[in-house]
Amino acid sequence: MKLKELSDKGVKIIPLGGLEQIGMNITAFEFEDSIIVVDCGLSFPEDEMLGIDLVIPDVTYLKENIKKVKGFVITHGHEDHIGSIPYVLKDVNVPIYATKLTMGIIENKLKEHNLMKTTKRKVIKYGQSINLGCFRIEFIRTNHSIADAAALAIYTPAGIIVHTGDFKVDYTPVYGETIDLQRFGEIGKKGVLALLCDSTNVMKPGYTMSERTVGKTFDNIFAENAKSRIIVATFASNVDRVQQIINSAEKFGRKVVIEGRSMVNIMTTASELGYISMPDNILIDIEQMKNYTDDQIVLITTGSQGEAMAALSRMAASIHRKVTIKPGDCVIFSSTPIPGNEKSVSKVINELSMKGAKVVFQDTHVSGHACQEEIKLIYALTKPKYAVPVHGEYRHLIAHAELAEGMGIPKDNIFIISSGDVLELSYEKGEVIDHVPASGVLVDGLGVGDVGNIVLRDRQHLSENGLIIIVVTLEKYSNQILAGPDIVSRGFVYVRESENLMDEARDVVNEALDKCLSHNVTDWGRIKNEIRDSLSDYLWKKTKRDPMILPIIMEV
Template sequence: MRENNTNNLEFNSELNNEKGNKKYNKKAYKPRKENNNGEKVVNTKKIIKNDKDENKVVKSRKGNGSILDLPTFKKSNLKIIALGGLDEIGKNITIFEYEDEIVLVDCGLEFPDDDMLGVDIVIPDVTYLVRNKNKIKGLFVTHGHEDHIGAIPYILKQVTMPIYTTRLTAKLIEHKLEEHRLLRTTELNIVEQGQTINVGKISVEFIRSSHSIPDACMLAIHTPAGVVVHTGDFKVDYTPIDGQIIDFARLAELGTNGVLALLSDSTNSERKGYTLSEKSIGPVFDSLFEGCKKRIVVATFASNVHRVQQIVNSAVKFGRKIAVSGRSMINMINSARELNYIDAPDNLFIDIDNIKNYTDEQLVIMTTGSQGETMSALTRMAHGEHRKVNLTGNDLVIISATPIPGNEKSVSRVINQLMKIGCEVVYSSLADVHVSGHACQEEQKLILSLVKPKYFLPVHGEFRQLMAHRETAIEMGIDKNNVFITSNGRVLEVNENEAKFTTSVPSGKVMVDGLGVGDVGSVVLRDRQHLSQDGLIVIVMSMDGQTGEFVSGPDVISRGFVYVRESENLMEDVKSFIKEEIDSMVERHIRDWSTIKSTLKDDVRDFIFNKTKRNPMILPIIMEV
């Protein structure tokens, strides 16, 4: 995909508008307001439409932190159902169902596997939600990463529901809704950290968390059956860029009062120790920028706003301007600047078209493509296909990310290509230019010790990661019979006395290819795989509709099988074989089209395999004249 000049111009104007023209201050976050008693004052803003139910939003804290004015109900089992995010990376979505009420946590996408040819993204199967759409009270979103918000527009086309989340996450969702023309018809509510939303028998409390994107939250789901804590993605960072540390006091308070179940991020559950603080990256950037005479290109995740802030800090410190390439990076920085989550001096950001007006040592180019994506800005730069940026031996390229599982080869190819054109490349194997946004074992232990759940469900990870998290929980004293390794679609019913698996609901992968949602399945993927491996042979013939005799053909068309000009003898042999088969069927008075097609397909496939040891797809076409 080529870059759009309009996007770049829009980016430049937005970043340097009145909201952006402020004195540079490393503290990019505004302090929270407090009342005379020192309590936080929190408000909910409905940015799409107002909700007339005044009882829907309640404060979660007063004095000792108890939940106020929540109604009491006769206790039933709470159902916990993951429709995605288990034994996979991505597609996170979890159902919490109590009697006739359902709340959802997150609704993300997954990137396709290598064998999903032509598939753009993968989203969860929400058949169960469609069947129970009248029960759904709301979607509660923990943070703004694609694996937690990317499927929202696709699901809203099947099921309507209000959405509740924090400011930056809401802004990112708003962009998606606008792109899919759903903004006017969707209720999108901004919630402050520390606030509780009451939707009936279920209330959901937003708890301040720490991750690689601002405004991340854990959720405490209050039900008559008990309290369930969902960590979302988290790490324990005592020196976060935004100064927002996990609300340990609230987690401890919940743990003291009693938590029925904990669902916790398992991404780094195999790693011992602690995840490094995001702030540890700052000095590394400074050391790379200091004294560097080359132009600096930094590739990172567009959503890692804290990383972007540190790149901004180093650019300011060493007198460099920043140009941005990649639509997702441009959109993210625009949104973060608008909400005051990135702090930068006046006119720091320049349009990518204007980089020619600056020397190499005056520039930083911030770009997408840290995962080696085929059409990303960095990949196009590496192959000389970028319209605005031409990389040379006078460029230092910093890849500030580690490959997501499955992307290792793609990232390696890009690094090799960058080196072939003479760039100096720094990546995680050579310098500490990346830290994870997910908790390692000691951090997971801390959350377990604070929350003290009766039941524990490792989530957000592949099976081996879920199992490692299970062992950590048992080590922390949780009864092994109360630790549940579940799978997508499996229903776990819990109450204060027992937890058990009962049944399963539809779950799986829905593939999105262009504008088509769900019209690509296993059969289509198998055909695409077949075509990609051995190609296609099309056999075209004409048949007299009255006599049943073949009047022309066969014509044989090959695509992706052999180069016809160099394999004329083989193609002539194929034609001769087809003619013999047709003559044989005529002699046997076989005139049924489906029989003729099936016979030709099988016999020609066997003939070609014996000749070439290849197995192309055979497609017979018979036209009636």
């Protein structure tokens, strides 16, 4: 696009998630009456979001502009890029565009949520473009820890925007070809308005290793542990990793068992769509394992992050119904712990070790994200006017901004924005012009958004201190105590060993009640407060603890 062809008007970039956090990637691009949405991911709850299953984006802005929204354009099939689709489709039912494997994984979700019939979708090939409203979107081949990942060149009336998605540069990928660096260069030559580039590994110098290096490690481990049963835990969606384990298995004459629901699902899809090549008869059912000796088996499983209910964790805790860890087993962690999972992973390693298993984790994993030199390469190829670092916590974004500055982007042309910011970019200028709702929506069981701060605060309070319930029945007119006060506690102290404390607590409550009733206080709110305050004081003095206190008054 030549400069003179460009619109004076700016294109709006509106991340509804994915900034100042890792996960829940979703970004809207808007120009006049067209909106497209890149990705629709979820994030997993923070530690303080007690009882929450997952967090999905707030798509109020899309709902309010539903007539403009032309479709979801998806970069790859990881949960943090597709996981919210079934939830968001209920409000924003527009077509989905993605590469073949990505679409296969999305369709698994749509089937689960019974949304196949009502969802339009189209599989796009690398190099192919689609027109959505005033936008044209081209899918560009990249490398990542899942096959079929794409970067997007978004041709807008205001200029070309390149969105890398999650990517790395792998010169020797296991499946398919190297990221289409030529095309990045070609588009760069046309002139790129803005680059939205992955920040996950921007704090790491150098290059990310090729996925293929892990295959060599597997061969070595298989050779060294020729007599052991080998169990490999890895990410369910890392098809290339599983391919390499299968390759080693074939080389060393072992049968392969795949275990763990999410891994079985993805491998089935990958296999059906031709993303994994499986030698004949190498795959056996877990039930058939007993027909083979240890040195004839490789078990590939979920649970590399120490997730409590994943297959490997259940094996380690001796609650897996079909696999029992035994001395001599060789367990390979083909992963590194995601921040926050370190302790759970250690726990599983300890449990496996106690059962006599040998645990291996050296050189058995490479990242799917670009390090500094690869990110610089993309800047060198695309030479964007504006840099908008994406996919990262704030510390990643500022490190990315520094890198971009080093690559010659003027400081004023680098935008560190937050989820919800509306960044308008034209050739003339770029600025944040507005802010739209973009907090996460909490999902708990079937409830979407019905757990908010008050509920979470109560859960926090209950989790740390437990609760005490005081029930008293009063006579309607006389305000005489007819029954109670009864005291029930949960999560506070082990009552049988704290009888004195509970007896004294009852005395405190009785005193508070007497005080109120003898002064003819009839306002239940005041009576409850009096009970709560005096009991709270007493318990703090006695125990330095602060349980939730719930006075309940019944009237007869």
